[in-house]
Amino acid sequence: MLKCKHVEQRADALVDGERLPFGEHLALRAHLMICRHCRRYLRQLQALVRTLRRSPAPLSDTHTEALVERIVDRQSE
Numbered sequence: 415m416l417k418c419k420h421v422e423q424r425a426d427a428l429v430d431g432e433r434l435p436f437g438e439h440l441a442l443r444a445h446l447m448i449c450r451h452c453r454r455y456l457r458q459l460q461a462l463v464r465t466l467r468r469s470p471a472p473l474s475d476t477h478t479e480a481l482v483e484r485i486v487d488r489q490s491e
C-alpha cells in the first residue's frame with residue numbers, strides 16, 4: 415500500500431491531470447479511497463490551484479510555494 419508521503423509527492427501531478435502510469439494512478443486512487451488525510455490534502459491543493467488560475471495577476475513561483483507550504487503546514491498540525 416502506498417504511503418501518504420508518496421501521494422503528497424504526486425499530488426501536483428494528480429491536480430494537473432498529468433498522465434501517470436496506470437498502476438501508479440490506480441494505487442494513488444486506492445489510497446485516496448481509504449485515507450481521509452490525503453483526500454483533504456488533495457482537495458485543498460485543487461482549491462488552491464483553481465484560485466491561482468483565476469487570479470488575474472500571475473503569482474510568482476515563490477509566492478505559490480509559500481501558499482502551498484502554508485497549507486502543508488496546516489495539515490501537520
Ligand SMILES: [Zn+2]
Nearest residue numbers: 418449451452
Ligand atoms: Zn494518505
